[in-house]
Amino acid sequence: MLRSIATVCLSGTLPDKLESAAAAGFGGVEIFEQDLLSFEGTPAEAGRMAADLGLAVTLFQPFRDFEAMPEPQRSRNLDRAERKFDTMQALGTQMILVCSNTQAATLDDPARAAADLREMAARAARRGLKLGFEALAWGRHTSRWRQAWDIVREADHPALGLILDSFHTLCMGDDLAGLAQAVPPEKLFFVQFADAPRLRMDPLSWSRHHRSFPGQGELEVPGFLREVLAAGYAGPISLEIFNDEFRAAPSRRIARDGLRSLVWLDEQAGLAPLPATPALSGIEFVEFAVDETARAELAAFLAALGFRLAGTHRSKAVQLWRNGGANLVLNAEPDSAAAERFAQLGPTVCALAFRVDDPARLMARAEALRCPTFRERVGEGERRIPAIRAPDGTLVYLVQATGPGDRPIWEDDFLLAPEATAPGALRGIDHVAQALAPGMLDSFVLFYRAVFGLAPDAPWELPDPYGLVRSRAFTGGVADGVEQVRLPLNVSESTRTGTGRFVSALAGAGVHHIAFATADAAAAVQAASQRAAPLLDIPANYYADLAARFGLGEAETAALQAHHLLFDQDAAGHGFRHAYTLPFQDRFFFELAERGVGYEGFGAANAATRMAAQQRGRAR
Amino acid sequence: MLRSIATVCLSGTLPDKLESAAAAGFGGVEIFEQDLLSFEGTPAEAGRMAADLGLAVTLFQPFRDFEAMPEPQRSRNLDRAERKFDTMQALGTQMILVCSNTQAATLDDPARAAADLREMAARAARRGLKLGFEALAWGRHTSRWRQAWDIVREADHPALGLILDSFHTLCMGDDLAGLAQAVPPEKLFFVQFADAPRLRMDPLSWSRHHRSFPGQGELEVPGFLREVLAAGYAGPISLEIFNDEFRAAPSRRIARDGLRSLVWLDEQAGLAPLPATPALSGIEFVEFAVDETARAELAAFLAALGFRLAGTHRSKAVQLWRNGGANLVLNAEPDSAAAERFAQLGPTVCALAFRVDDPARLMARAEALRCPTFRERVGEGERRIPAIRAPDGTLVYLVQATGPGDRPIWEDDFLLAPEATAPGALRGIDHVAQALAPGMLDSFVLFYRAVFGLAPDAPWELPDPYGLVRSRAFTGGVADGVEQVRLPLNVSESTRTGTGRFVSALAGAGVHHIAFATADAAAAVQAASQRAAPLLDIPANYYADLAARFGLGEAETAALQAHHLLFDQDAAGHGFRHAYTLPFQDRFFFELAERGVGYEGFGAANAATRMAAQQRGRAR
Incomplete structure (x- = not known):
């Protein structure tokens, strides 16, 4: 399976990040939007740079504060989405991550959320693009993957699917029980992986500062991977880590650690055995x-x-x-x-x-x-x-x-x-x-x-x-x-x-x-x-x-x-x-x-x- | 009122800490036991050093894991107390802080806790010493000041009183309502002051790493001081801060900040006005x-x-x-x-x-x-x-x-x-x-x-x-x-x-x-x-x-x-x-x-x- 890493995991400029990801052996990258905003070249140039390094752009992220907003924000959000679709096409990526809305103004109305996502998906589909909806652990009304799935199912558009993130699920003490039964494989659009030490703090601070690569923390990430595989997921295995120390460390070392963590994760999940650990x-x-x-x-x-x-x-x-x-x-x-x-x-x-x-x-x-x-x-x-x-x-x-x-x-x-x-x-x-x-x-x-x-x-x-x-x-x-x-x-x-x-x-x-x-x-x-x-x-x-x-x-x-x-x-x-x-x-x-x-x-x-x-x- | 600071607030050796506290203008120090254990001289020499600097030793602390233990720990704890009384007499301090027991083995039995504290107080009294009991926010059975007070009242010994700490009370969202009505002034043995930023984390980690001086955080410390004064407290106003950055900073600067925080606190509590803040x-x-x-x-x-x-x-x-x-x-x-x-x-x-x-x-x-x-x-x-x-x-x-x-x-x-x-x-x-x-x-x-x-x-x-x-x-x-x-x-x-x-x-x-x-x-x-x-x-x-x-x-x-x-x-x-x-x-x-x-x-x-x-x- 394609190994991918979000640019936010690594320090430096976008070219630094892409080069480090490629040098470590990743096959894909999620482009974190701020990294593109800070990049001097055009999105097309960023896309070419990734392609020249052999990196697929697996995801563009995040698109925030979208679903279930009152007007006029709703219309403005759809306009905003069109501009981001422009960027994605220039960049050469098909998928954008929409994370659940954290704004006070968002309506507690899953049907409205579904309608909004269906509309955005329809617009994406016209350009051959698609979107994945992810529940943030601190989302205002949608914080669990099952809620996000209910909205995606209700929206029922082929260009809309579910995105899972091991941190958002495991940090809540939640798991993926029932995933394979509930979600058809073709609706499982993307899966992000992060570990973390077990800390007793609010999930937002925990997520923003203390995530780590699988194997560096204490969450049951191998079990999470086993569940998504059992549900038929065959997309990229992608790392998304926010970590203060990673941001400050040389990107080459961190990218190498990231790839190592995925090789280890594959072994732990029974996906690809390695020579056994030593006595x-x-x-x-x-x-x-x-x-x-x-x-x-x-x-x-x-x-x-x-x-x-x-x-x-x-x-x-x-x-x-x-x-x-x-x-x-x-x-x-x-x-x-x-x-x-x-x-x-x-x-x-x-x-x-x-x-x-x-x-x-x-x-x-x-x-x-x-x-x-x-x-x-x-x-x-x-x-x-x-x-x-x-x-x-x-x-x-x-x-x-x-x-x-x-x-x-x-x-x-x-x-x-x-x-x-x-x-x-x-x-x-x-x-x-x-x-x-x-x-x-x-x-x-x-x-x-x-x-x-x-x-x-x-x-x-x-x-x-x-x-x-x-x-x-x-x-x-x-x-x-x-x-x-x-x-x-x-x-x-x-x-x-x-x-x-x-x-x-x-x-x-x-x-x-x-x-x-x-x-x-x-x-x-x-x-x-x-x-x-x-x-x-x-x-x-x-x-x-x-x-x-x-x-x-x-x-x-x-x-x-x-x-x-x-x-x-x-x-x-x-x-x-x-x-x-x-x-x-x-x-x-x-x-x-x-x-x-x-x-x-x-x-x-x-x-x-x-x-x-x-x-x-x-x-x- | 006597201004005091716990040695654990400051970096360096015990002599560094004492000199910095005296130079900043404190009149007293709490001796944190580990600072004494690491000191090369005898406890009597430490006491003389403090006295020569014009510092009263306001408290010896902490005495942990004491109350409501099964035998043989109970007897061993009382033996341990006698050894600490030896140290206190050499050091020249009258009061020891007993913090509520955090051990799994401690019994959920306030009457036993009271009996144990009475016995320790009786032994202390024979030497002219006394003890204060403090509820740790993460104490196993005693985590609120009202619980600690119930035990002290039940024990009913003149050498035993209550110790309050603004952090332990305020971090739980608790306050001192009813203090003046419940606790006679002569039973309010000692009060420690600490501020902290409002963090959503477990109280133990919060307390051990993120305390700060009054005015540096977000807790309502002035109100806490007003309450203890209203209850008739006239003992030292003492700072007890555990802060990773204070531990690493020069002790003179931190001691100066500590004293400044107490002057500010007095103003905020209406105890001693200062020239007004500027326009x-x-x-x-x-x-x-x-x-x-x-x-x-x-x-x-x-x-x-x-x-x-x-x-x-x-x-x-x-x-x-x-x-x-x-x-x-x-x-x-x-x-x-x-x-x-x-x-x-x-x-x-x-x-x-x-x-x-x-x-x-x-x-x-x-x-x-x-x-x-x-x-x-x-x-x-x-x-x-x-x-x-x-x-x-x-x-x-x-x-x-x-x-x-x-x-x-x-x-x-x-x-x-x-x-x-x-x-x-x-x-x-x-x-x-x-x-x-x-x-x-x-x-x-x-x-x-x-x-x-x-x-x-x-x-x-x-x-x-x-x-x-x-x-x-x-x-x-x-x-x-x-x-x-x-x-x-x-x-x-x-x-x-x-x-x-x-x-x-x-x-x-x-x-x-x-x-x-x-x-x-x-x-x-x-x-x-x-x-x-x-x-x-x-x-x-x-x-x-x-x-x-x-x-x-x-x-x-x-x-x-x-x-x-x-x-x-x-x-x-x-x-x-x-x-x-x-x-x-x-x-x-x-x-x-x-x-x-x-x-x-x-x-x-x-x-x-x-x-x-x-x-x-x-x-x-």
Whole structure:
């Protein structure tokens, strides 16, 4: 089915929007009228531009405040329609969207609404055009699709049909039950798709600012698509999103996300299967872009956390540092993507590596979802690790999960130090937290959800002393402690929060901290302290409150305090002990995390205290 | 009455918050517990710090999830209370706020709630402490103040009283009717004040993110204060605001706004009168900070708009440029505040001047509202024009309104050119639009509303091609066309919009455009065109739509198009014709506006087209 996107989803001028839609792989566009009004060329030139890009103009929209108006508005509305038909013919589109009237003056008279729409349809038909009627959730008298259908049926004109929009239906708690029985397929003229987070606000504000692409929100959009298909709809699958952040973001990225969301939607609705989501079994390594100097500094920082040089790449200036099951790669290879990143941004994470059951299948899934993929140049005999590019351009490597007897990936590419296999204190990587510019969040949400099948946790709000940080974690994989992949995504509107400052320094997105899993946080902290690791001080007042909140004894509280440990416990009594380092060069930092079996969070209750301590550390 | 503010209103560490509250003139603070938990010193040290700054600790808050819990939580809660009493005694505060329980486990049993609060009160009393019970709007079983009062009355302990919060009451559409009859004054322990915009969202999200200081929102906070005073309340008037932008803004500015809001609130509630708000009769001039080079360039730009050099300051490098009733001052005086601003920001507006009935009275009002005021150095025989500093540091001069026979202010200070009194085409200044960083909006809202008595118009959302611009205009003065003072305030979360880019360049706030009033926009544009003024092109598609929307004839539409004029018309048929210049040095721009009598807007319907044309102009 034809994939289409409304120009209002994208930022920029009409030519920008058309080019971005075409580049992403859409076959059609809805022209949002304001985009045409602001365009310097004629409607015919706009139409040719779309055609030259291979884009059908699937719809012209919206035509507002039409039906059931008293005279003289009724006649003037019909004149207005004729002018818009002129525009449509020049533009080369057949269909216009008429949305239900929101004006105070509109009559509560479905028969009049039907008569008006029939008249407009008759005029459209004379020019070979047609119109679709859509119920806005905040329409004055017509706010449900069933009401709109009653009016369309009553009007009974072949050039008039029904337009559905998943947001308008789902935001009201409504559904499409009975659609296939009530509406003949030829009367289902057009269907628009939008998702949204579940917010408790008025539908107009919700719709105008907080829509999102399917898969980025919480509405049951796949079910909606299944229903329209069951009703025989075969027209375009078209996205219509009003979103403040999309309007401000680069149109190419947003258009790519839009197409990805439709590929995912097709899969979810059972329309077009994709290679299955992966079975994830943890984070194999995190890779840093460094140069020789930064590598030495970071290596010293890591050594204080008990990491040791465990291997050197056979052909590149790349080192493996390891502590137990936690692997960090320090990439100082000149003339590489990592070197380019280092030159731009200084020492930062340039790649994550997930352990997956079948890297080839996941690469095929990612490519079907229009993700750029990456295959590194390799030396002879070295292993080629496939990778997917995340929305910020960093890489996600896909490492074949290995069993107990299997050859680890490291042996092909690295000269391993003899002691590299000696056990360390850390079990692995508990989670990797990314900080994102607010406009990047939805791109990452769709990326992790659609490509990897990760599921979002409940959102959190974390008060930094200089503004709020919103956090949403994505989790997946084997539900057994360290084998999980856990990825908190943090955004902040404020540029003064730790998250906001980091995002500004990284021009949009980056790994802000890495939490290592340990079975004994107190021991891990003690060992780190002995190696003079720079740990974050936690104020005594925090521990006094902790004791009061959880009824902890003096000895237990004192032990936590002595080890700089924060503590959390869920309703079922599962505990979480964690400590933080100071940041490395005012950039990223590390966490030592002891996760009690069953504890699913990240110690969000402690975030305010932690962030205040970090800001204070900075101020010194 | 003691003015108090909760530390949660302000950004930064606890010492920052205390210092800002004291500097603004508060006499007390509520200590929000998380601020203490993040503080490195002991509670006793925090208490001493407050005392040294002259701040009483009016309240310790919040104590959550207390009443009507099953065992063992009930006993643990009482233990927890004892620990908090320890903290309060160290801190040196007598009162703790207990907010109604939101937990699923809490029993729907007011008698149990009363018994629990009585027990906690008895324990508090043993230490000379007391507690106030507050109904949260989203409390599980107690969400209204009358319910909270029933429980407090039932508990009947002298150390237990009621706490009220204007937000929790007013957000539910509730009021304080019956308070004075029901609650004895000695049981009214504490009252918190917060305003908020009227939003249709769940009270929890509304409360946590969108509260504001009294006068910044739309709730009837003055009436709330009147009711609590009528009930005999004589305790602190305390602000408790949760606002994402306050959290991210400098604490000194926000604290100053908070105190200003309380002074205004006292006036509004009839508690303490202030010198009356002014009668405004227009904008006398707008002043630009320039240097010699920028002055020559700006003068050339203005000359193309029909302005002429009308006078030169007697003692400073300051020129008056005039077109009819519109005055612009170009200030290139070295070693002045304007020169400092120019050095930092380039050519920008550094002052506005309002015509007022009584500048001295308004200065007294501004000083009572804690606004910094300014009296310039003047040469001998020159007129001293008093001024108030706006929240962004620019000046608002107060010019004595003159009658037909009065000596104009310009004659004292300027050597006027002989032709200066010759009539020009412009009637005056129609409006001055300021662009603000989002976190600055509430400061300006309170400034214009409290100091000048300006009233906010309905908010608008304006779609720039690269993000949304929110606009809210403040209007006041003689309701006669050009005599009005009209000040649209525009904010944009996106840094890619015209507004966002301008705000970034100006580090927070500035005048983005000035609209001149004309009785004949077509003639004004024609004259400007003949002088080769750089005018903004409007696409032909705009005019085709305009004709369709308003049913304009061909000749009328062609005339608008020929003059680059945008057109708007309100529901009553009052018209607005306006044209824009290109920006001066990618900074501010000008508008020529013909406002039909009765038209109260700013052509918001045309903003999308205008902003797209401006962005396109940039891209060239």
